Amino acid sequence: MRVVVTGRQGQVVTSLLERAAERAEVIALGRPDLDLEDEKSVLAALESAKGDVIVNAAAYTAVDKAEQEPEKAMRVNAAGAGFVAAAAATLNTPLIQLSTDYVFDGALTRPYLESDATGPTGAYGRSKLEGEARVQQAQPNAVILRTAWIYSPFGANFVRTMLRLGASRDEVGVVADQLGNPTAALDIADGVLAIAARLRDDPTPELRGVFHMTGAGEASWADFAEAIFAAAQRCGRKAVRVKRITTADYPTPAKRPANSRLDCGKLARLYGVALPHWRQSLDACVERLLSST
Numbered sequence: 233m234r235v236v237v238t239g240r241q242g243q244v245v246t247s248l249l250e251r252a253a254e255r256a257e258v259i260a261l262g263r264p265d266l267d268l269e270d271e272k273s274v275l276a277a278l279e280s281a282k283g284d285v286i287v288n289a290a291a292y293t294a295v296d297k298a299e300q301e302p303e304k305a306m307r308v309n310a311a312g313a314g315f316v317a318a319a320a321a322t323l324n325t326p327l328i329q330l331s332t333d334y335v336f337d338g339a340l341t342r343p344y345l346e347s348d349a350t351g352p353t354g355a356y357g358r359s360k361l362e363g364e365a366r367v368q369q370a371q372p373n374a375v376i377l378r379t380a381w382i383y384s385p386f387g388a389n390f391v392r393t394m395l396r397l398g399a400s401r402d403e404v405g406v407v408a409d410q411l412g413n414p415t416a417a418l419d420i421a422d423g424v425l426a427i428a429a430r431l432r433d434d435p436t437p438e439l440r441g442v443f444h445m446t447g448a449g450e451a452s453w454a455d456f457a458e459a460i461f462a463a464a465q466r467c468g469r470k471a472v473r474v475k476r477i478t479t480a481d482y483p484t485p486a487k488r489p490a491n492s493r494l495d496c497g498k499l500a501r502l503y504g505v506a507l508p509h510w511r512q513s514l515d516a517c518v519e520r521l522l523s524s525t
């Protein structure tokens with residue numbers, strides 16, 4: 233199977249390249265060859281790459297910065313996703329579009345289902361939600377995969393930020409009143425490859441549409457940070473305390489949902505795909521990061 237993915241250095245792209253092994257050939261296309269802001273480059277690059285399945289993993293992911301440049305977030309995450317979907321339709325190729333828990337407002341007190349009403353609280357979430365709509369319009373042969381709180385040994389993410397802060401501090405303040413599902417990018421890659429193989433071979437309409445896919449288990453950012461520091465301590469690093477603070481204590485430009493837990497039951501039922509518990513994958517990630525520094 234030949235999987236063509238947008239982006240070259242993102243967490244999910246890098247994980248797909250690493251996890252492909254003998255299951256798939258993964259071709260990563262990034263700027264300048266494929267720029268989501270340039271429709272012609274998107275079609276030309278995807279056409280020449282000739283994938284069995286296309287994965288749109290590139291995105292404008294700077295959640296806070298998006299508040300200052302919402303038009304740019306829209307161009308990349310909404311228009312750009314639409315370009316990828318239109319190209320996928322032209323090339324008659326199924327598409328997997330990565331999306332986010334931040335399409336929800338966080339008011340529910342249970343994990344969100346695919347059928348729950350969306351209501352993004354910031355520019356990033358709005359742009360990703362509009363991206364979902366453009367994909368569904370342009371290429372019905374698509375899976376929109378909402379994931380969340382991605383961490384990995386690559387790129388910028390919460391695990392790497394905590395390890396950096398923990399190296400120079402004994403205590404770090406972390407918000408304890410936002411709940412979500414930490415998700416390893418390497419596990420996302422495994423899930424995406426399984427979904428891609430099924431999408432290519434199985435035309436069942438129920439396999440298309442919106443699906444939630446996160447690591448099993450839930451956490452607040454403070455729980456997540458505590459687990460990171462515990463794993464680091466097992467690797468010989470000093471202890472770091474987590475001071476549990478509130479969202480009000482740590483204002484950010486983008487308002488984040490208090491609860492963005494996603495219910496992943498639909499993906500398990502229809503695809504038989506369920507990602508490992510975030511704690512399990514976290515230990516491997518921390519060990520890998522600390523052994524390489």
Ligand SMILES: NC(=O)C1=CN([C@@H]2O[C@H](COP(=O)(O)OP(=O)(O)OC[C@H]3O[C@@H](n4cnc5c(N)ncnc54)[C@H](O)[C@@H]3O)[C@@H](O)[C@H]2O)C=CC1
Binds near residue numbers: 241244262331380383
């Ligand atoms: N990082 C997270 O915690 C979450 C991410 N997601 C979604 O998952 C997907 C993958 O996220 P990550 O791998 O963490 O992202 P990332 O930020 O690590 O990588 C994004 C990639 O997109 C590329 N990119 C940005 N603008 C581009 C453009 N105009 N043309 C071509 N490439 C461009 C960047 O160069 C980068 O390589 C994205 O769709 C993101 O919205 C969903 C939920 C949470």
